[in-house]
Amino acid sequence: MSPRASWDAALDLGASPDDRLVFRGEQPASVGTSVPLPTDLPPALLAALARTGIASLWAHQAEAIALARTGHHIGITSGTASGKTLAYTVPVLDTLLRERHARVLYLSPTKALAQDQARRLHALGLGRALRVALVDGDTDTAARRRARSEANFVLTNPDMVHIGICPHHQRWDEWLAGLAAIVIDEAHVYRGVFGSHVAHVIRRLRRCAALYGASPQLLLASATVGNPQEAFSALTGVDVTIVDDDGAPSPGRDVALWNPTLLDEATGRRASRLHEAVLLVAQLVLDGQRVICFAPGRQLVELILRGVRDELSRRAPVLAERVEPYRAGYPPEVRRQLERRLAGGDLRAVITTNALELGIDIGDLDCAVVVGFPGSVAALRQEWGRAGRRQRGLGVLVLGDDALDQWFARNPQALLERPVEAIALDPHNPEIRIAHLACAAAEAAVSPRDESILGVHLAEDVEAMVELNPNDFTLTPAGLIWTGPDDPASRVSLRSSSAEVVTIVDAESGRVLGDVEQDRAPRSVHPGAVHLNLGERYLVSSLNLTEGTALVEPFRGDWFTVPRSDSSVALDAPVAEDWLGNWRCHLGEAEVATRVTGFQRRRTDDLSVIDSRTLDLPERRYRSAALWITRPPTSDEPTLGGLHAIEHLLAAALPLVVPCDAGDIAGLSTVLHPDTTAATIVLHETRPGGAGIVRAAFPALTRLAWAARSIVAGCPCEAGCPACIQSFACPSLNEPLDKQQALVLLAELVPRPSR
Numbered sequence: 001m002s003p004r005a006s007w008d009a010a011l012d013l014g015a016s017p018d019d020r021l022v023f024r025g026e027q028p029a030s031v032g033t034s035v036p037l038p039t040d041l042p043p044a045l046l047a048a049l050a051r052t053g054i055a056s057l058w059a060h061q062a063e064a065i066a067l068a069r070t071g072h073h074i075g076i077t078s079g080t081a082s083g084k085t086l087a088y089t090v091p092v093l094d095t096l097l098r099e100r101h102a103r104v105l106y107l108s109p110t111k112a113l114a115q116d117q118a119r120r121l122h123a124l125g126l127g128r129a130l131r132v133a134l135v136d137g138d139t140d141t142a143a144r145r146r147a148r149s150e151a152n153f154v155l156t157n158p159d160m161v162h163i164g165i166c167p168h169h170q171r172w173d174e175w176l177a178g179l180a181a182i183v184i185d186e187a188h189v190y191r192g193v194f195g196s197h198v199a200h201v202i203r204r205l206r207r208c209a210a211l212y213g214a215s216p217q218l219l220l221a222s223a224t225v226g227n228p229q230e231a232f233s234a235l236t237g238v239d240v241t242i243v244d245d246d247g248a249p250s251p252g253r254d255v256a257l258w259n260p261t262l263l264d265e266a267t268g269r270r271a272s273r274l275h276e277a278v279l280l281v282a283q284l285v286l287d288g289q290r291v292i293c294f295a296p297g298r299q300l301v302e303l304i305l306r307g308v309r310d311e312l313s314r315r316a317p318v319l320a321e322r323v324e325p326y327r328a329g330y331p332p333e334v335r336r337q338l339e340r341r342l343a344g345g346d347l348r349a350v351i352t353t354n355a356l357e358l359g360i361d362i363g364d365l366d367c368a369v370v371v372g373f374p375g376s377v378a379a380l381r382q383e384w385g386r387a388g389r390r391q392r393g394l395g396v397l398v399l400g401d402d403a404l405d406q407w408f409a410r411n412p413q414a415l416l417e418r419p420v421e422a423i424a425l426d427p428h429n430p431e432i433r434i435a436h437l438a439c440a441a442a443e444a445a446v447s448p449r450d451e452s453i454l455g456v457h458l459a460e461d462v463e464a465m466v467e468l469n470p471n472d473f474t475l476t477p478a479g480l481i482w483t484g485p486d487d488p489a490s491r492v493s494l495r496s497s498s499a500e501v502v503t504i505v506d507a508e509s510g511r512v513l514g515d516v517e518q519d520r521a522p523r524s525v526h527p528g529a530v531h532l533n534l535g536e537r538y539l540v541s542s543l544n545l546t547e548g549t550a551l552v553e554p555f556r557g558d559w560f561t562v563p564r565s566d567s568s569v570a571l572d573a574p575v576a577e578d579w580l581g582n583w584r585c586h587l588g589e590a591e592v593a594t595r596v597t598g599f600q601r602r603r604t605d606d607l608s609v610i611d612s613r614t615l616d617l618p619e620r621r622y623r624s625a626a627l628w629i630t631r632p633p634t635s636d637e638p639t640l641g642g643l644h645a646i647e648h649l650l651a652a653a654l655p656l657v658v659p660c661d662a663g664d665i666a667g668l669s670t671v672l673h674p675d676t677t678a679a680t681i682v683l684h685e686t687r688p689g690g691a692g693i694v695r696a697a698f699p700a701l702t703r704l705a706w707a708a709r710s711i712v713a714g715c716p717c718e719a720g721c722p723a724c725i726q727s728f729a730c731p732s733l734n735e736p737l738d739k740q741q742a743l744v745l746l747a748e749l750v751p752r753p754s755r
Contacts, residue, residue, distance in 0.1 A: 007254070007367060007394045010283040014258050020276065022259045022399075023412035029252035029392070033059040038066075041090070042097040048124040054086065059247030061087040067241055068219060069094060075187065075220040075232040075240045080385025082248035084221040085120065085185075092181045092219065096152055097129055103178040105205075105216075106155040109189040111136050112339055114155040117185070121153065136160050148175050158190075158198045161205050163489045166443055169208040177212035187222040188378060188423060190235055192664060192691035193432070195425035197494040199235050200436035200454075204443065206237065207453045211444060223382045226422035234427055237455050251392045253384065255416065258398045259409040268721020270401040272607075274300060277371045277398045278307030281349055285312065285319055289366040289394075291349040294383045296372050296662060298353060298514075299560075301325050302532030304371065305351045319348055326352040354379065367394040373405050376659035378420045403652035406723035407711045421659045426692030427455055430464070431623075437461050438472070438488040447479030493517075504531065507541060507551040518545060520663075522596040522617045523563045525550040529599065530560045545618065559601045559610055565731040567594040569668045569682050571628060571675040580701050581749040583629045587698045590626035590684050592666075595619040600733065625690025627698050631679040631748070638679050642741025643669035644732075645725040646749075647681045649708035649742065652727065654683070656707045658696040662729065665693065702750065709746040712739065 014021030034056045037046065049055075057065070061083050064076045068091035076084050092104045108114040114134060121132045133151035135144055137160065144164070147154055148171060156165070165172055182205065184190075190198045202218075209216055218236045224244070225231055232240040258280065260271040277293060281304070284291045293308075295301045305325045312320040324347055326338050341347045354374065368387035374380055384395030397415075399405040408415040427433065437456055440446050451458050462480050466473050472484035482488060495517075502521040504513045513533045516524050521543060525531055529540040531552050538552035574586035596617045601610040631638060647667040654660055666686050673680035685693055697704060715724035720739035727734065 006287060007284060007289055009287050010280055010289075011256055011396075013279065013283060014256075018261045020258055020261060021256060022409050023255075023257040023416075025255050025416065027250075027253045027255060030250045032249035033247040035059055035062045035247075038062075038069075041094055044126060044129060045090070045093050045097055048093075048126050049090075051125055052123060057086070058083055058249075060243055060245045061090075061247070063245070064088070064243040065090050067243065068092075068217070071217065072241045073218040073220075073236070073238050075222060075228050075242045077222045077224050077228045077242060077244045078246040078248065079224065079250065080382060081250075081389035082246050085117070087243075088183050088185075088219040088221055089121075092153075092183060093124075093126070093130065095180050097126075099178075099180065101178040102152065102180040103175055104153045104181045104183065105161075105179060106153065106183040106185065107161065107202075108155065108157050108185050111138065111157060112336075113185065114157060115336070116339075118155050135164070148172055151175075152178075158201045159494055162197075162201045162439070162492070162494060163487075166201070166204045166208050166439065167487055167489045169211065169443060172208075173212055176209045177214055179209045179214040179216045181217045181219055182206075184218065184220045184236070187220040187232060187235065188225050188382075191231070191423045191425050191659065192661070192693065193429075193687040193689075194495050195235060195423070196427055196429050196432050196691050197436070197492070199237070199425060199427040200432060200439075201494070202235065203237050203454050204436060204440050207440065207450060208443060210453065223378055223385075224420045225378060226420045231423035231425065234425055237427075237453065251388060251390065253388050253392065254394045255384065256394070256396045257409065257412050257415070258396055259406075260399070260401065265716070266718065268401065268406075268715065268717040268723045268726075269607075270722075273371055273398050273400045274303050274307065277304055277369060278311055280396065280398065281308050281323075281351075281369055282311040282315070284367050284369070285323065285348045286316055290345070290347075290364070290387075291367045291369060292365050292386050293349065293351045293369040294354060294371065294374065295351060296353070296374065299532045300371065301351050301353055302537075308349065308351065322346065322348040324350055326350050354383070364390050365393070367396065369396045369398060371398045372400040372402075373397065373408060373415075373655070375655050375661050376421045377415070377418045378659065380415075381420070401722040402728065403649060403711045403715075403722070403724050404655060407707075407714065410714055418656075421655075422696065424658050424660075424692040424696040426690060426695065429689040429691065431689035434461060434465055435488070435492045438465060438469075438482060439492065441465075441473065441480050442482035442484075442488050445476060445479035445481045450479075502543070502545065502548050502550050504533070504550045504552060506538070507553050513538070513552065516550075518548065519620065521545065521550065522615075522620070523565070525552075526563060526596055526599065526615055526617060528561060528613060528615075529563070530555060530557070543617075558605070559603050562600045562602060562728075562733070563596050563731075564598045564600065564612070564733055565594055565596045567592060567666065567668060567731065569593075569626065569684060571626065571673070571682070576698060578698075578701070580629055580705060583631050583749055585627065585629045585698070585701050587627050587695065588625075589623055589690075590628075590682065591621065591623050592684055592686075593619055593621045594666075594731075622688040624685045624688055625692075625694045626682055626684035627694045627701070628673075628676070628680055628682040629701075629749075630673075630676045631745070633678060637671060638745055639736075639738050639741050640669060640671050641736035641738030642745050643671065643679060643681055645712070645720065645737045645739060645742035646708065646745055647683070648725050648727045648730065648737070649712055649746075650681070650683060650704060653704055653707035653711060654693075654697060657700045657704050658693055660693050664691070666731070705746065705749045709743075709750055712742055712746065 064087040133147035135156045365387040387393040501515040531538045537555045539555040570591040572589045574588040576587040598614040647669045668682040712724045
């Protein structure tokens with residue numbers, strides 16, 4: 001049976017009678033370009049490669065290795081399963097085998113990927129010449145001490161460098177003195193707020209190495225990105241040479257877009273994408289396929305898991321227990337067990353967040369089902385690429401009923417032919433930069449000589465720091481030093497605007513179920529919220545933000561919850577302005593105040609509203625980057641519904657311009673904003689200081705407005721629906737909205753082209 005035939009039955013489910021399968025195509029196979037291994041590699045390395053079956057290189061691997069061996073900082077951006085690991089492993093092992101005192105640090109965005117790389121290194125069988133150690137949050141003090149004294153290849157993550165290595169560099173002095181290379185794997189992950197933080201962590205690490213006379217080489221590996229030179233140089237603070245050809249063979253892939261059944265033409269309501277994903281994954285498992293299903297968020301992972309298990313329990317009970325979830329927030333031992341079962345072939349399907357999007361070896365999977373457009377073409381390709389790595393695979397995108405997904409349903413080629421997006425990160429974010437400068441001042445006195453590595457404007461930044469916390473800093477002849485009562489690194493969370501998390505606890509058993517960022521807790525674990533964990537549902541009974549705990553109890557209801565919030569946005573003077581049609585657009589900063597005020601209960605079967613309930617939770621205030629457009633006053637003032645609809649459309653179209661995740665951007669619409677004295681639409685970032693998203697979007701506002709107009713003009717509904725102007729994430733629950741007014745106003749932003 002051909003690979004295609006083995007998943008035809010599942011795809012045929014969507015071919016009739018309602019044409020849910022809106023597109024089926026193929027990505028052709030390709031033949032690789034092979035070149036010999038360099039003959040001047042150390043004999044021990046050549047023997048180790050031979051033991052693992054490597055007798056030659058693909059062309060891009062050979063190019064990257066040659067550049068690295070001559071001292072270049074390199075960035076390798078090739079497709080999934082193209083051998084990027086070998087391209088950086090060979091040059092660093094070459095260095096370790098030739099230089100007895102050399103050391104290598106490997107940075108991974110996840111613990112799972114670091115552990116997977118450790119297994120691969122051990123498999124080379126180089127003995128004492130390659131002394132590998134894992135150092136992460138699960139590593140005890142004794143193991144860390146052994147790593148410093150014995151290991152020449154340490155695998156870790158940015159969080160550990162941030163809180164465990166740089167603040168304690170004196171303990172790592174001999175190790176850092178020999179630091180020859182820093183490997184940054186899956187570098188495309190470092191974007192947005194996380195990437196902006198990690199950019200400073202890498203600069204601090206380079207500075208700590210410089211204190212002991214080392215100047216390490218930077219080796220980056222990444223999925224394809226639209227701006228690798230710019231992004232990787234911003235991430236590392238050095239000039240990076242890019243290797244972007246891909247000489248590896250590819251087995252090819254079938255791809256399909258699956259659009260849930262339209263249930264109501266008037267409202268645009270479609271069948272649940274979760275229900276469609278459940279049926280598709282279950283059928284693929286029944287047909288003997290090994291499946292990975294990506295869902296956007298923890299709750300959706302749990303809902304799909306329950307659905308697939310229920311479906312298989314009815315049709316093939318023996319398979320139901322071979323489907324498991326995987327996401328962040330599970331205890332480490334649970335994640336390690338799932339990884340072993342998946343790689344070993346015991347699991348037939350795994351339902352996951354993007355936690356398994358990265359290059360960890362999870363065995364030979366056949367099909368990748370992605371639920372909802374994941375925010376960028378790069379992420380979609382990466383997730384599809386987790387299946388079919390050794391033989392032809394299948395990639396399916398189950399579209400949601402939101403505006404962007406439905407635009408792709410009407411224009412599938414626009415999705416499949418789109419170039420990979422540019423990465424947005426902003427090391428100049430003032431809050432992030434100042435926070436890490438404080439960390440650097442605690443590590444060693446900061447003086448003008450550090451500007452080139454740390455990437456700071458010392459005079460201005462020092463003044464801002466001392467003004468902000470005058471008791472925490474002292475200016476000495478050697479430079480600025482930290483004299484505060486604690487370690488500033490402990491205050492800085494790399495992945496969120498808050499260093500604190502809320503622990504989710506089962507009130508009946510006292511068992512810890514997981515955690516959630518404190519900033520996100522009011523929306524996700526407020527009192528009365530339905531919380532899902534490992535396929536089980538819980539009702540939140542209480543949330544204590546001061547103590548950082550949310551108590552939950554088992555729940556058997558047939559409804560879920562959607563939070564409602566209010567916000568206000570105070571706008572600063574713009575730093576850039578331009579025209580968008582006859583509207584004025586602005587870029588600058590804003591002070592945001594937001595509060596979760598209540599929630600709706602909705603039925604799980606038809607999403608209908610049961611009731612609305614109020615909440616009394618504390619307000620959150622922060623400053624962030626924003627862009628806003630204003631309409632000059634006229635005799636026909638716009639309605640709030642029209643402005644609100646355009647706000648939704650611009651936010652929906654934003655991933656077409658710059659990659660961003662759900663929750664990265666929020667909006668506000670008003671017929672009269674007090675700071676502009678005009679009708680105003682605001683898009684602002686939801687993290688303090690921003691991450692470069694709106695800054696990257698500002699020069700592309702015309703394209704953004706065209707995309708917004710295309711989404712709403714192409715939607716066949718009359719009054720507005722989830723496929724155009726409604727947003728499931730709307731904090732005001734889509735009230736009010738006016739589709740016809742939005743079309744009129746969009747014509748002012750981007751006039752219809754002449755025929």
